[in-house]
Amino acid sequence: MKMFLLTLLLLISACGKDPGKKSSTQAQNPNTIFGANQITVKVYYEEGAEPYTQDSDLALLKYWSIYQANIEALFKNRSPKPTLVIPTSLSQMTKIKTVGKAKWSIDDVLSLSKTVETSESGLVFKIFFVKGEYTENSNVLGFHISNTYTMAIFKDVIARSGSEAERIPQYVEQATIIHETGHALGLVNNGLPMKAAHQDSEHGAHCNEPTCVMYWQNEGTSGLRNFVKNLIQTRSIVMFDSQCLNDAQNY
Ligand SMILES: [Zn+2]
Ligand SMILES: [Zn+2]
Numbered sequence: 574m575k576m577f578l579l580t581l582l583l584l585i586s587a588c589g590k591d592p593g594k595k596s597s598t599q600a601q602n603p604n605t606i607f608g609a610n611q612i613t614v615k616v617y618y619e620e621g622a623e624p625y626t627q628d629s630d631l632a633l634l635k636y637w638s639i640y641q642a643n644i645e646a647l648f649k650n651r652s653p654k655p656t657l658v659i660p661t662s663l664s665q666m667t668k669i670k671t672v673g674k675a676k677w678s679i680d681d682v683l684s685l686s687k688t689v690e691t692s693e694s695g696l697v698f699k700i701f702f703v704k705g706e707y708t709e710n711s712n713v714l715g716f717h718i719s720n721t722y723t724m725a726i727f728k729d730v731i732a733r734s735g736s737e738a739e740r741i742p743q744y745v746e747q748a749t750i751i752h753e754t755g756h757a758l759g760l761v762n763n764g765l766p767m768k769a770a771h772q773d774s775e776h777g778a779h780c781n782e783p784t785c786v787m788y789w790q791n792e793g794t795s796g797l798r799n800f801v802k803n804l805i806q807t808r809s810i811v812m813f814d815s816q817c818l819n820d821a822q823n824y
Contacts, residue, residue, distance in 0.1 A: 599719040601757060601764035607651065607824050611695030612644075613658040614754075616666040618702035619673075622728035625743040626663045637661040639747045639810055640754075643786075646811045647758060647821035658693070669701075676708045679718055682725040686718075698722045698757060700750060704729050712794045714749040717756040724753040734794050735801075744801040745794075748786055751812050755787050760817055768823050771816040785814035 606612075618624060625636050641659045648654055660666050669689070674681060682701060691697045699722060706727055707713040714734070715726040726749055735741025756778060759765030763778035773781040776789035783790075784803070790796025804812065811818075 601720065601759035603759045603765045603824055606696060606758055607648075607821075609655050609696040610653070611656040611658065611693070612698065613691075613693040613695060614640075614644075614660065614698045614700065615689070615691055615693075616660050616700045616702065617669045617689060618666060618728075619669060619671045619704055621671075622702040622704045623663060624666065624702050624726075624728075625746055626661065626666075635661045636743055636747055639744075639812075640750055642810045643751045643812055644754065646813065646818060647755075649818075650822040655695070672703065674703070675705045677703060677705055677725060677727070678708045679716070682716075682723065683718060683721070686721070686723040696722065698724070698754065700724045700726060700753075702726045702728050706730060710793075713792060714745065714794060714797060715753050715792070717753040722757055724750070724757060726750060726753070730794060734798050740805065741798060741801055744805060745797050748791060748797055748801055748804070748812055752786050752791055755813065755817065758821065760787050760820065765820050765824060767816075768819040769816060780814065780817055782814040782816060785817055786812035787814075787817050 616624060627635055637659060638661060641657065641661070644657055644659065672685060685701060686699055689699065691699070701724065703725060706729065707716065712730060713727065714730050715724060717724045726746070731742050731746045731749065734745045737743065756763065761767065761778050761780045762772040771781050773779045773789055779789035780787035782788060786800070788796070788800070791800050
């Protein structure tokens with residue numbers, strides 16, 4: 574039984590091999606992204622799929638400041654730096670009408686994305702927190718849609734990734750949006766050129782370094798849970814390794 578479970582976990586983490594229009598099928602355009610003077614992140618959520626925003630015990634810890642720190646790290650060397658507009662509290666995010674889907678295809682997420690209008694200037698990333706699962710793989714935590722700035726996050730899968738008291742799903746959620754935003758920015762070797770070879774080509778647009786948030790297994794629950802446990806121990810906030818940071822910081 575144990576053996577079977579392990580095999581199953583390995584299989585379902587194989588996000589780079591999924592069919593469809595996930596990240597690695599079409600490259601992102603780094604000129605548009607790294608040339609933008611403003612990047613706005615819009616977060617939409619279904620009722621019951623609210624992102625974790627603030628730790629109730631440690632009132633100072635805003636989970637989305639982890640996301641902010643990681644995106645800032647990627648743009649560290651840009652001059653002038655783009656203005657980043659990133660929500661940190663639920664009141665800065667948008668509740669949408671519940672779609673109520675148990676299974677989401679990539680086209681379902683694209684259709685949902687077309688129902689929201691944005692008026693911000695510059696580049697706009699849209700992140701949808703929904704209930705239910707990805708049609709192709711019930712353990713995928715989220716995906717970025719190739720050649721777009723749209724991402725889906727599967728809140729039910731995140732919520733069951735571990736104990737909230739130990740803050741596992743909270744960090745898993747942050748790591749997931751950071752991973753998918755990395756794809757939206759053209760990582761790894763998917764529009765954004767590599768400074769040194771570090772693409773794990775066998776698994777699509779992913780990094781060959783297991784301690785990096787762009788490692789392929791960090792898109793499925795089991796891989797990311799281990800990654801996050803390690804992260805909490807080392808108290809590291811920036812989840813990209815130096816190879817991924819180098820690609821972005823030198824573009
Ligand atoms: Zn991925
Ligand atoms: Zn990396």
